[in-house]
Amino acid sequence: MKQNLFSLTSIFLGCLLHLPPAFAQNRQPLDTQQQKQTAGDDFYQYAIDKKLSLGLPNGQNPNTYLQQGLQSDYAYIETIVKKSSQNKALNNNIAKQKLQEFYLSAKSGISSYELARKIFQQDMQHLKGINNYADLMSACVYLHKNNIAKPLFSLAITKHNLSRGLYVPTLSTEENNLAYSPVQFLQANEKSAMFHVAQDITALFKLAGHASSESLAYSQTVLKIMQQLARLENPSATAEKLSLKDWQAHSPQLPWPELVSDLLGKPVDDIWLINTAYFFKLESLLNQFPLADWKVYLEYAILRNSFLNQLHQEDVASLQTKKLKKSDALHITAFYGKDLIKQTYLNDFYIDKVDVMLRNLKIAFEQQITTLEWMSAPSKKIAIHKIKTVPFSILYPFSIKKYQDLNLHSKDIYENITALRAYNFQEKLNSFHKPSEYPAPNDIANGYFDGQEIKIFGGLLQAPYFYPHADDAINYGTLGAIIAHEMTHMLDPMRKSEPTFYNQTDQDAFAHKAKELIDQYSNYYVIDSIRLDGAITLSENIADLGGLSMAYKAFKLTKQGQGNRKIDGFTADQRVFLAWAKVWKDSYIPESAASYKPDPHPPGTARINGPVVNIDAWYEAFQVKQADNMYKPQDKRIKMW
Ligand SMILES: [Zn+2]
CATH class of the missing domain: 1.10.1380.10 (Neutral endopeptidase , domain2)
Incomplete structure (x- = not known):
């Protein structure tokens, strides 16, 4: 991942995506490690070679689809021009409405x-x-x-x-x-x-x-x-x-x-x-x-x-x-409506998906906070208020066109074409007059809570963190867990950078759980005989545990989360955890194992295995049993969030 000023700075602000500096080895010697097949014995080893389909045919990359595939994907274009907007609650469908208006005028019977x-x-x-x-x-x-x-x-x-x-x-x-x-x-x-x-x-x-x-x-x-x-x-x-x-x-x-x-x-x-x-x-x-x-x-x-x-x-x-052919109106719309089609696609596959995800994450946090035993009632009130009101700044890797000012009310296709063409040029100029509307550089794959707002950079809205065509389970296990990780940082009672709103009893109860988490992570090995420092990595481990737990709960609010359809032979719940493993597996660089330095972020295997052993749903999803290597008895699982 390309490092730059922004991502380096954000490490100190409590970021999450600093590349794992080291590759943690499992405690078993290598030869027995190869034998491990079940999720409960070593989830990292189990997950590492599992293939998850990500929604696009032939393994097509979402970025190339956006650049080349979309404009000739007549099947998709047909669905958006013919079907009326389904999700009226979201504000992002103006482009789709305009596209539909344009399509109606194109159906004027002209070839x-x-x-x-x-x-x-x-x-x-x-x-x-x-x-x-x-x-x-x-x-x-x-x-x-x-x-x-x-x-x-x-x-x-x-x-x-x-x-x-x-x-x-x-x-x-x-x-x-x-x-x-x-x-x-x-x-x-x-x-x-x-x-x-x-x-x-x-x-x-x-x-x-x-x-x-x-x-x-x-x-x-x-x-x-x-x-x-x-x-x-x-x-x-x-x-x-x-x-x-x-x-x-x-x-x-x-x-x-x-x-x-x-x-x-x-x-x-x-x-x-x-x-x-x-x-x-x-x-x-x-x-x-x-x-x-x-x-x-x-x-x-x-x-x-x-x-x-x-x-x-x-x-x-x-x-x-x-x-005149039946498909002519579609053809005309596909040619003149290129930009509207692109924006409609970005709304449907990126912006709306992320909006719904944020909404579900907030609900999941709110529901979960009310059940927490360690948190006092006054703190719960404040924590829920914070979750409900924290601003999110999602910096998409593309410029967002709103199209409110595009007038296509004419029934006349010629007038509409003229209006659309002039509008597209104005859009280009607007980005000069209003530079803030420029897309975030997409080489920054990072996010952080800066004390005021949660910022998610453009690089996170792409693989391996976000797959626009994949099922929800995948995206909640990747981007969902990353965003929830930042939300957890915001509520962390041990967060030192600002005065805490928790009372002493809350803090003591949480510190007790934190001690257990330090011990758990201090048992992981970074390389050879070097143990991970559970204290240095504590705040990131807390955020990983909270992030994955909450992303899973938020996922259960989706339609897929409530069903039991298998994809690639995996249940929806299994896919959430496998996707989580996929993020940190894909970020793993073997070369860096040799250059271990103390870092607040735990290495890849610890990030994959560390949180799941404390999440009941993971045990149920993979039927992890007492005899399995990673098994923790129910009363030993650390419940922070
Ligand atoms: Zn973090």
């Missing part, structure tokens, strides 16, 4: 091909008023702002080495999205690559209604311009900030201050550029070709980004028949 042609013709209207190169650049800005096409430059809101961690609007050269980059097709295999690109461009112009000879001539024009653009590429260019005044001085013919301010929706004095030389030469590049050629190039840019091109790429049949 994909007819719609694609009409949208293309509408888009071409914006090139009508171009009379000089300044007009041409204004048209480019318009095409960008309305998400119609992205010719001659691309805009990203991103951060650079020199931007001091800030997200800043940045212009770079045009993305060409070709199988070959322009630089590549200028270099290797020039002839064959050129042939394919030219063929493809010619086909696009024909699709737009141009005659064959004209389409061929246009494709030659486009290629000539692409070659000139390719010559100005510089793959090693880095970002630098440029004042618009300086840019204007280099480029007197084009009104850059106005163009950039128009693009960003507010007046700005400077802009970040990647490959400044390109932008300085753009004006002379424009002058190398007549205006008519540039209009052809913009037409090509529109075509390349169009639904017409999408149909051309994937669905030749519908282009031939040009008739």
Whole structure:
């Protein structure tokens, strides 16, 4: 796991996910260890090779599914556009509602091909008023702002080495999205690559209604311009900030201050550029070709980004028949509603799941606290209040789009497409105007309670801590236990970093249990003859015990938790504990066993085996018997939470 400033800092704040620095060996010699098969003899050994299916077909990674699989998963898209939102209590379904509204307007009885042609013709209207190169650049800005096409430059809101961690609007050269980059097709295999690109461009112009000879001539024009653009590429260019005044001085013919301010929706004095030389030469590049050629190039840019091109790429049949098909509305929605689909998916598979999990964890804590024998009634009241009111800051590894302001009330599909495209660009700008809406870096897999709130970083919302398509048992045993671990830290009577709300009797009773836990963990071995220090690791062991116990109780509030369906041959309860083992098994690094240093976090095997021996449900789930190695009599199990 990548270490960085944040995760290092948070270790001192009571974090949980510092990588296990050492690999704890079981007390048995290695050869007998290999024989152990039952959960009750050594749960770590038992769990380590168990395969748990995680919900995605063919072991697909959730991250690649989100990037590539989702947009062509028509079965999923169909379920969300056709079924009305089931979970009305949650606020995250706006994207789904908008998607459904859009889908209804797409069912207006127009075929994909007819719609694609009409949208293309509408888009071409914006090139009508171009009379000089300044007009041409204004048209480019318009095409960008309305998400119609992205010719001659691309805009990203991103951060650079020199931007001091800030997200800043940045212009770079045009993305060409070709199988070959322009630089590549200028270099290797020039002839064959050129042939394919030219063929493809010619086909696009024909699709737009141009005659064959004209389409061929246009494709030659486009290629000539692409070659000139390719010559100005510089793959090693880095970002630098440029004042618009300086840019204007280099480029007197084009009104850059106005163009950039128009693009960003507010007046700005400077802009970040990647490959400044390109932008300085753009004006002379424009002058190398007549205006008519540039209009052809913009037409090509529109075509390349169009639904017409999408149909051309994937669905030749519908282009031939040009008739309305049953699936057309779905097809149109899948193309224009890409961002809405993505957000709906993120809401359904990430945000809603985590929200429900938090709600169940709070209920589980509240129910359990009322039953605790060691805690006095006044303390219970305070503890429950804390659980109910503690703010959670869940930093998702993706930006969250709300879509409240997206107006799709029209029954008119054309108006809706226009609204949706412009909205998507505005969303991009919003993230510049409101930088706090940026996603958390997803290389931080950490969480902590800082005395005020419980923070969960983006890295925890990914494997091996969270599996969006897996059954609840898996996610409660992983992310659920991690979040509950932090909630337990918050209520820990031995927490030193702030004044405690517990009275002396509570503290004494808890300290007695803590002593037992220290003894239990001090019997684990880190490596060879080095014993684990149960005192140093105490607060983490308390949090692991509380975390797993509470995650299990919260899981029992879910539908799966109340049923008894087996998956992969394991009961739901077994899966919770196996998932817990999976987290710490996957975080285990054998190399680090040699570099044991005292650390508040116990090593992997202790984290897996330590809590379960105190949880009755684990004994029941795996039918652990008195004769088993890990068995603790009921009255010796440590009940803290
Ligand atoms: Zn912790």
